[in-house]
Amino acid sequence: MEDDADRPIIRVRGLVKSFGNHTVHDGVDLDVRRGEIIGIVGGSGTGKSVLLHQIVGLLKPDAGRIEVFGESVRDTSDEEYRALRRRWGVMFQDGALFSSLTVRQNVEAPMREQLDLPDDLRETLAGIKVRMVGLPDNAQGKYPSDLSGGMRKRAGFARAIALDPEIVFLDEPTAGLDPIGAAAFDTLIGQLQTALGLTVFMVTHDLDSLHAICDRVAVLAEKKVLAVGTMDEMLKVDHPWVHEYFHGPRARAALAGTASEGD
Amino acid sequence: MTAQRPDRIAPVIATAGGRVELSGDLLIGTVADLVSHAPAPGADVQAVDLSRVERMDTAGAWFVLDLAARLSGGDAPAPIEGASDSQATLLDTVRENMPRATPAPEPRASLTDRIARLGRATYGVGLVAVEMTAFLGQVVAALAGLVLRPRRLRLTSLVHHMQEVGWNAIPIVTLMAFLIGVVLAFQGSAQLRQFGAEVFVVDLIAIAVLRELGILLTAIIVAGRSGSAFTAAIGSMKMREEVSAMRTLGLDPVQILVVPRVLALFLTLPLLGFIADVAGLVGGAVMSWIELGVSPVVFQSRLVANIDLWQFGVGIIKAPFFALIIGVIGCYEGLKVGGNAESLGRLTSTSVVVAIFMVIVVDALFSIFFALVGV
Incomplete structure (x- = not known):
């Protein structure tokens, strides 16, 4: 593990993807470093989620190369892909919990699938994960339809980290949450990232999240990654769209918020 | 790994x-x-x-x-x-985040608990029956309202559903009824031949198909085909909050979703029943000819001589009632769907089972009624 510490944990090169005659990605390059929280931003329809789906192997790129842990995601055998998949967790928008299982069974699902654990150990570990994401004990036996949006997202996060993955992919983790819930979720991501040593790949629109927890930000626009860097670097980019994104009225408000927190 | x-x-x-x-x-x-x-x-x-x-x-x-x-x-x-x-x-x-002491496992249900659960289940069934009757009332009221104000009828929707539940069901209903006629002729001839009464197979087929099987089996097929489709379609609209959106816009879901579907069934099920009757008789005639040598001409003349129109009437009169049952149950279960996909699946199958069950119950009631009035 130490030997590849300075190698990017995710490496995307020359990625091309189109649906019909609509090209979404045309030459996307991106490196994600081990242990960082990277935020992917971009306008609606710029293919943020498509990029995420391609990295985790749900969609097949038309051209280009995607390496995770130094291995190509597409050129693996089923066995290798299975092993690779165990080392990351994905949280979809709105949690994508299995509606016929309780919250704890949802968190147990990846353990049940991947490992041969005794029942009580699996239940204990799932219980710890559910508590870690800040859900009350009585939520464990509830079904997803009985939970609020914020709780469903937390439960989805608990399922994503069920196997202690090295990378967590989050698709719009704070979308649809109230500001307090969103801030709490940001804090949670930060805490668990430190505690579990996660690398977090986060698709988001939430400028507050970007300011609060992201180490780096990548901007997807014009079918490629337009800029990558820390928030401070992003603020200096003078591409019109990027400038508008990080200097618009909402961006200034978010920036003011983080600045006053620092005082 | x-x-x-x-x-x-x-x-x-x-x-x-x-x-x-x-x-x-x-x-x-x-x-x-x-x-x-x-x-x-x-x-x-x-x-x-x-x-x-x-x-x-x-x-x-x-x-x-x-x-x-x-x-x-x-x-x-x-x-x-x-x-x-x-x-x-x-x-x-x-x-x-260590788990607290695990809660004690739930104690086994005692006898009183079980009796209580039985009571609650019975009460639940009664409640559903009441709700369904209330819903039937709502639908009938909406239909009656249409008589007063016919312009409120969604004609496009009605025609669409008539095509869906009526026209598109013709092939399967015809084939099913034809095969039933064939089976009846085949089984009937085997029995009647023992008595040298082969020719009575015409009466057997005509009475069985016209009075009972034609319409009953059509209703069962339509319940499986269209009742389930009603539940699934309305249920998924309910899940995506389309039904709530309609209510906020001042649109009545019963008027928009339920009435066209029920009315379409109401109009097309008798026609499907008629098609099934004809197909059943044709199937029976074909098999009688092959198996017993009863020529179509003999079949026809015996049919006309021995079977009065009421045999057909007794069957077809039930069709609108069956249509109402299938339509109302299908739509009622659809509107009961909650937030999750599981309830959609469960209620779709409930809708089919309950509709078929109720169709058969009502058919039995009709049999008793017709026996009493002597038709």
Whole structure:
């Protein structure tokens, strides 16, 4: 593990993807470093989620190369892909919990699938994960339809980290949450990232999240990654769209918020 | 997994001089084996030493904390030493989130509980019956309202559903009825031949198909085909809050979703029943000809001479009632769908089962009624 510490944990090169005659990605390059929280931003329809789906192997790129842990995601055998998949967790928008299982069974699902654990150990570990994401004990036996949006997202996060993955992919983790819930979720991501040593790949629109927890930000626009860097670097980019994104009225408000927190 | 990480080190647990020493990787895949090797509680242990542990995940942290707590036998947990900074952070996080004492398992249901549950279930069934009747009332009221104000009828929607439940069902209904006619002729001829009464097979087929089977089997097929489609379509609209959106816009879901569907069934089921009757008779005639040598001409003349129009009337009169049952139950179950996909599936199958069951119950009631009035 130490030997590849300075190698990017995710490496995307020359990625091309189109649906019909609509090209979404045309030459996307991106490196994600081990242990960082990277935020992917971009306008609606710029293919943020498509990029995420391609990295985790749900969609097949038309051209280009995607390496995770130094291995190509597409050129693996089923066995290798299975092993690779165990080392990351994905949280979809709105949690994508299995509606016929309780919250704890949802968190147990990846353990049940991947490992041969005794029942009580699996239940204990799932219980710890559910508590870690800040859900009350009585939520464990509830079904997803009985939970609020914020709780469903937390439960989805608990399922994503069920196997202690090295990378967590989050698709719009704070979308649809109230500001307090969103801030709490940001804090949670930060805490668990430190505690579990996660690398977090986060698709988001939430400028507050970007300011609060992201180490780096990548901007997807014009079918490629337009800029990558820390928030401070992003603020200096003078591409019109990027400038508008990080200097618009909402961006200034978010920036003011983080600045006053620092005082 | 092993292919990915050949460097995984099997964890070892050793007790020496009052210290439990752990080494290797404490990971979710490895701790299960360790649990059985842990020293028994009560052993004189001063500390758990982690200085030779390589990697540790949440499961490993849980194991260490659990071990420390169990070794001390109820007192303050044995101290944990030699953890690296990141391991200490992880241990703290997991310690905060350790499960509390597991709640006692639910006691077995006693006899009174079971009786209470039976009572509640019975009450639930009664409640559903009341609700369904109320819904039927709503639909009938909406239909009656249409008579007063015909312009409120959604004509496009009605025609669409008539095509869906009527026109598109013709092939399957025809084939089914034809085969029923064939089967009746075949079975009937085998029995009647013993008495030399082959020609009575015409009466057998005509009465069975016209009075009962034609319309009953059509209703069952339509319940399976269209009743379930009603539930699924309305149910998925309910799930996506389309029904709530309609209400906020001042549109009545019964008027828009239910009435066109029920009315379409109401208009097309008698026609489908008629088609099924004809197909059944044709099937019977074909088989009688092949099997018994009863020519179509003889079949026709016997049919006209022996079977009065009421035999057909008794069958077809039931069609609108069956249509109402299938339509109302299908739409009612659809509107009951809640937020999750599971309830959609459950209610769709409930809708079909209840509709078929009610169709058969009503058919039985009609039989009694017709026997009493002597038709």
